[in-house]
Amino acid sequence: MVQRLLLTCLCLLAGCSSATEELAAVKQLRSATAEWALVNREAIRQHLPAAYVDGLRQAAREEIEKAAASLRDSKSEAARQAAALQALPADAPSDLLFQRAAALKAIESQLESA
């Protein structure tokens, strides 16, 4: 009886764990995309220092790469969005990036309510 209870808890935790990781990856994708969009927008508006802009762009793209690699289903909408983002240049238009972030937010909301 105790063994079955423990096994159930472990299965639940494992189940929690894989769904949680998928959600974490999509959140990471969404946030990194939005950060990239913000720095691209402000780089033009505020004339931010080049070192900072380049550094943040590079960091955001690395986060996107990491998050994409941890997505389980390579055919999911999130994976398709991630691939499209990785194909964009560093100075991609901020409006496009904000749109992609909004799309990822919608995917994230679906996963949260699942």
Place this chain on the structure above:
Amino acid sequence: MKPTGRIELIGGLLDLPLLDKEGVYCGVVDDIELDGASNAPTVKSLLVGPGAYRGRLPGWAMRIVGGLAGTRITRVPWEAIAAIDSSVRLLDTANAYGLHRSENRARSFVPKRGAM
């Protein structure tokens, strides 16, 4: 508190830091050596050093301590104590009791320049 009369060995002495007459830290009371009859023991000396952990740590932990820090014990006679409060204050310098051997060895690795 002067070291005469009765003293609480665990609550009042064990694991207190040692300070020499110049106010320099020179170890911790790692154990206590008793003398005299079992019904009227007196404190003979304070034991300082990793070897004094024997009896206070399980065997496996003592093997790790011995491997990392050695097993030396330095004995500080009871008569060397000037006062006991939040530390044990000694009557003479650490070197007089053989307490700064490791510190002196370590000093040879530290350059003596550059500090304010």
Place this chain on the structure above:
Amino acid sequence: MNPLELTLGIMTAVGGFVDISELVFAAQAGSSFGYALIWVFAFATIGIIVLGEMSGRVAAIAKQPVFNLMRHRLGLKLGLVTLLASLISNLITCAAEIGGLAIILHLLTGATYMLMAAASVVVLIATIWVLRFKWIERTYGLLGLFMVIFAIALVKAHPPWADVAAGLVPHIPSGLSSKELISFAYFTVAIISAVMFPYEAYFYSSGAIEEGWGPKDLVINRLTCIVGFALGSLLAISILANSAHLFGPANIDPELPGSAAMQVALPLGGLGLILALLGMLFAVAGAAVETCLANAYSAAQFFGWAWGRQKKPWQAPRFTIAWVAIMLLALGIILTGIDPMKLVEYAVLFSVLVLPLTYLPLLLLSQDRHFMRTHRNGLLGNVLGWFYFVVIVIAAIAAVPLFILTAGGQA
């Protein structure tokens, strides 16, 4: 009481309050939950004020720092467990700070991350070597006051002040899903840990001994803790509120420490960004120094070595070798390529597990008639102290399950 000394002490506490963990968690807390976690910062700050004041008072009256008396109170076995746990916790934290420094320097200069990590460590070792304690503390603490730019940016950004004020009232936002509730709980535990890091008590009490505090300094101790930590906490709360106002609506959960500086760039432009990065640089550098020295203090005090930066390095050789070794070990951890943001998560997790072991001996000592005489805890001190101890124990028990369930606060 010297007013200049008091002012400098308070300013040092303000500038030295924020470290990389508070930066990251304040920014993420704001973007994830709006202003709802402000009260947790305020709550944890009261905790560090209470426990910080106790550690300074114990040092000033018993003339021993916390770790010296901790071993005496807990005994050798439990003392060794506490020492080992706090050494590991502080080392991870120190490595996280160095990683944070390297990121900030990379963003300021464009130089590579690993090179900036190594350069940071060289500069930190040099400053600890050359400067005496008071000047180490003052230099990093006062330079950390650049962080005030975050408070200025908040005012300039015109957030909804009524909502900011409402965030001070303890509450859990309504309408959260169960996943969000668990995430909220994780952030609560993480903020408590980040604000009440164990190294702060060790560094503060050792610093009190370094500065030769006695009964005449109890007022300075109390004012430094209350005013200094409270004002420092306002800087962390500014980061949270800025993030809530600017990042939350933009779908940003700032993963990168550099993003926090954008909060200042948005209302104040490129100059504001530079000042924000400088503030972060010095605050994080100060924290790296504190965590490194806290570890060296702990080891030296536990084993009875000569210690202190009021002495020249060769007058306390084992202590000197210890802090240099810790700084190099922390650099070694960074050079393995581990993500410093992961280190921040582990630092916060490990620290909350160690917190009860850190604060229990302090509580026992601060009410010990033999050591503290007429300066032991009053009724308020005892009530608050034991209340926060219970909070810390609950946080420590909840930390690991929450970390797993939220994938380290990411989900």
